Amino acid sequence: NAGVMQNPRHLVRRRGQEARLRCSPMKGHSHVYWYRQLPEEGLKFMVYLQKENIIDESGMPKERFSAEFPKEGPSILRIQQVVRGDSAAYFCASSPRGLEGAFFGQGTRLTVV
């Protein structure tokens, strides 16, 4: 059983472009969480999704950011019109039933130039 897979590992985008970050949860896991980590800080919660539903997006910026977890395929975190301040490591976690038992991916490092 492969772990939580995030791709790409590194992503470079120019200001104004779109960034798409993918997260394939572990087999059997229907809960997905996205976190963002800025340098020297802990991980900040962004969004919690279950299959086809957004459960809690209280940590997501209101503009330019969106997330989905379709019935088939990976969860996608989409950032439109990226700015330098979006540069960070983005982590995805999945679990079968909530935070307890969540496994984390290795993260995607987004650099906006």
Added chain:
Amino acid sequence: AQTVTQSQPEMSVQEAETVTLSCTYDTSESDYYLFWYKQPPSRQMILVIRQEAYKQQNATENRFSVNFQKAAKSFSLKISDSQLGDAAMYFCAFSMDSNYQLIWGAGTKLIIKP
């Protein structure tokens, strides 16, 4: 490939007592970083403590300290004078660089008994 193992799915401790959470890892590298993160029900991931592998001195942050045994590839977290607010999931993580491309343990649920 690097791996991180937390062998205790759940630990409980009496308030004001001391508890130690275990973490072992596997790597062939000599320079790396180790972290303990706390995840309360709010879902935020709070960095508790950080250790650079080249430093022999164990990191300490108030009531939190680590026992870093590089040769044994062990990185345990000791919480002294446990408080109710310490109840959370604790994750051990490993990184090869300061960009925090992290490899995570499975977590330990810490229960504090009043």
